[in-house]
Amino acid sequence: MPTGKKKRKKSLRGMDNSLLEEAVGIADNRGRVVVVVEDCVETSGAFVLHHFLKRSLHPDSSDVVVFIAFAHPFSHYDRILRKMGCNLTVQRKNQRFLFLDMLTLECPDRNEREAREDGLLALYGEIEKAVEIYSSLEGSRTITIMIDDVSLMEVAANGSSNHVLDFLHYCYSLKEKYGCSFVTLNHEDIYSSANTLPLILQPEYLADVIIKAEPLATGLASDVHGQLTVLNKGSACDLGGSSSKVRNFHFRVKENNVDYFYPGTRT
Amino acid sequence: MASSRPRTSSFSRNISSAATSQIPGVKLGPNGTSFLSSGIPDLDQILGGGFTLGSLVMIMEDPEAPHHMLLLRNFMSQGLMHKQPLLYASPERDPRGFLGTLPSPMASKEGKSHEQPADQDTNLRIAWQYKKYFGEQNSEVQRGGKAEYCNDFDLRKPLERHFYSGQRVDCISLRDSPNLEPLLERCSTFSAQISKSDGNITCAGRIAIQSLCSPQCDFSDKDWDMLSFIRSLKGMVRSSGAVAVISFPPSLVSPTFVKRWLHLADTLISVKAIPDEDKELAKLLTGYQDMLGLLSVHKVARINTQVPAILEATTFSMKLRKRRALVLECLNQAPVDGSSGSSYGTSGSCSGSSKTGNHDF
Numbered sequence: 001m002p003t004g005k006k007k008r009k010k011s012l013r014g015m016d017n018s019l020l021e022e023a024v025g026i027a028d029n030r031g032r033v034v035v036v037v038e039d040c041v042e043t044s045g046a047f048v049l050h051h052f053l054k055r056s057l058h059p060d061s062s063d064v065v066v067f068i069a070f071a072h073p074f075s076h077y078d079r080i081l082r083k084m085g086c087n088l089t090v091q092r093k094n095q096r097f098l099f100l101d102m103l104t105l106e107c108p109d110r111n112e113r114e115a116r117e118d119g120l121l122a123l124y125g126e127i128e129k130a131v132e133i134y135s136s137l138e139g140s141r142t143i144t145i146m147i148d149d150v151s152l153m154e155v156a157a158n159g160s161s162n163h164v165l166d167f168l169h170y171c172y173s174l175k176e177k178y179g180c181s182f183v184t185l186n187h188e189d190i191y192s193s194a195n196t197l198p199l200i201l202q203p204e205y206l207a208d209v210i211i212k213a214e215p216l217a218t219g220l221a222s223d224v225h226g227q228l229t230v231l232n233k234g235s236a237c238d239l240g241g242s243s244s245k246v247r248n249f250h251f252r253v254k255e256n257n258v259d260y261f262y263p264g265t266r267t
Numbered sequence: 268m269a270s271s272r273p274r275t276s277s278f279s280r281n282i283s284s285a286a287t288s289q290i291p292g293v294k295l296g297p298n299g300t301s302f303l304s305s306g307i308p309d310l311d312q313i314l315g316g317g318f319t320l321g322s323l324v325m326i327m328e329d330p331e332a333p334h335h336m337l338l339l340r341n342f343m344s345q346g347l348m349h350k351q352p353l354l355y356a357s358p359e360r361d362p363r364g365f366l367g368t369l370p371s372p373m374a375s376k377e378g379k380s381h382e383q384p385a386d387q388d389t390n391l392r393i394a395w396q397y398k399k400y401f402g403e404q405n406s407e408v409q410r411g412g413k414a415e416y417c418n419d420f421d422l423r424k425p426l427e428r429h430f431y432s433g434q435r436v437d438c439i440s441l442r443d444s445p446n447l448e449p450l451l452e453r454c455s456t457f458s459a460q461i462s463k464s465d466g467n468i469t470c471a472g473r474i475a476i477q478s479l480c481s482p483q484c485d486f487s488d489k490d491w492d493m494l495s496f497i498r499s500l501k502g503m504v505r506s507s508g509a510v511a512v513i514s515f516p517p518s519l520v521s522p523t524f525v526k527r528w529l530h531l532a533d534t535l536i537s538v539k540a541i542p543d544e545d546k547e548l549a550k551l552l553t554g555y556q557d558m559l560g561l562l563s564v565h566k567v568a569r570i571n572t573q574v575p576a577i578l579e580a581t582t583f584s585m586k587l588r589k590r591r592a593l594v595l596e597c598l599n600q601a602p603v604d605g606s607s608g609s610s611y612g613t614s615g616s617c618s619g620s621s622k623t624g625n626h627d628f
Contacts, residue, residue: 047573079571103502159491190526222577
């Protein structure tokens with residue numbers, strides 16, 4: 001355990017440091033990263049999303065989160081994040097957290113065929129407007145855009161993965177313009193056939209960090225909930241040796257935080 | 268809610284929760300969720316209390332056996348016991364015929380032959396913090412026939428007519444409509460009627476859809492329509508006080524879409540019949556003769572929490588007690604000669620789970 005390094009980062013960020021933080025390594029270059037989280041039926045990767053949400057809304061920073069929810073309503077996230085020590089309701093009032101509830105928003109215009117594109121276009125317009133407003137408030141803050149289930153966005157668009165891809169590309173363009181970060185969650189095991197693959201491969205290609213949550217090969221256990229594989233592509237300014245790192249470790253999800261540890265280091 | 272009761276000390280337990288539990292057939296669970304009974308006492312116990320209110324339960328059918336109907340029947344029968352509004356959709360021409368097949372509850376005395384409450388008090392010492400979870404269950408059982416959270420059902424005795432003649436039971440046939448619009452409309456009116464008024468659940472509802480993608484339905488080839496229907500249903504159920512159970516044959520959903528279906532489910536259960544004369548399986552499992560089939564729990568609803576539910580066993584055998592009541596039992600694997608210690612990878616075995624328990628100390 002590199003304890004010295006750990007301590008330094010702790011003071012830098014004011015947050016408990018973990019293997020995940022270390023592997024992702026965003027603490028150094030302050031945002032502007034694209035993170036893709038992938039999970040499967042057996043192991044949910046939603047906790048990684050919660051982690052990034054808490055991290056961005058930390059009281060020390062002034063970052064803003066735009067959260068696009070397809071999977072769960074606000075009450076679900078509010079309750080989880082409150083247990084982790086972060087009050088979303090308060091953050092919403094403080095203009096640091098914008099929650100776009102897509103569970104209900106796209107339901108009414110499901111019938112019309114033309115509305116499919118309009119729904120996503122309207123959503124992008126909403127995001128862009130919010131990002132514009134937030135970035136005009138102060139120069140230094142990072143805006144993180146989170147999507148909690150890309151596959152459900154595809155369902156909402158009635159199967160036109162091209163529209164979803166377009167949407168994602170538009171969103172990525174905000175990265176250059178406003179310096180936004182992206183965290184998206186998708187289910188890897190859905191995409192097996194060739195015509196659906198672009199939706200998982202293209203975001204992976206554009207991502208800086210890929211985090212995969214998988215079950216253990218040996219089956220479920222009560223004290224190890226699964227393993228995370230973190231692929232950090234590293235930025236161009238990094239030294240050659242440190243770029244593109246793959247880390248692999250186990251995790252155990254608890255109500256208020258997540259334990260990360262290397263295989264076999266748990267007694 | 269709580270404002271009506273003056274709270275004398277800051278340490279008093281929040282009583283508002285007790286008020287919501289007055290709804291018949293709803294039990295409070297952790298993280299501000301509530302449970303509905305599945306109609307099978309053992310399944311309730313396995314899932315930690317029952318189906319979570321506002322969740323979508325999916326049952327993967329065995330294409331060769333109607334075991335999923337057992338679950339659906341018990342689920343709906345339990346709803347009738349609690350006088351909850353029901354919605355049932357099936358690909359049959361006459362979906363109302365389903366009501367005639369519902370099992371009737373056993374007389375409470377003979378049904379409780381396994382003496383659950385007495386057992387728990389004597390054999391098990393529960394830490395006081397957790398007592399509230401068990402206490403509720405006990406009190407509910409002891410209150411007598413009517414208020415029972417979960418009944419035992421006699422599968423051989425059909426439910427008497429007066430149970431469902433006076434109640435709100437909507438039945439829809441999936442066969443005649445070319446798309447899912449009518450069903451979605453019915454579901455949305457149904458959930459709107461029972462939806463939470465200003466945050467409080469006034470009444471719990473049950474939606475059961477049998478064999479959603481069966482080939483009798485005209486829409487069975489429209490994969491995206493079915494997916495978006497499930498997604499909309501999930502959204503509806505989540506915002507109202509209802510539980511939706513969908514059973515579907517996974518082999519008939521096109522292979523690229525099955526995973527999407529599984530991801531949409533909050534709780535995922537599969538049932539499987541066991542072949543009559545499987546000599547190898549009979550050697551492996553004790554009590555093979557009494558088994559009706561196997562039930563596996565793949566996913567348990569995780570609402571308002573990020574901690575995954577890790578069950579001690581995921582596969583259970585479905586048996587009939589006294590040829591009447593459906594019970595679920597942990598699989599007991601008969602010892603295999605020559606390799607006594609190698610039951611590590613079998614998650615379903617009881618011996619395996621007790622072994623790992625020893626490592627905790």
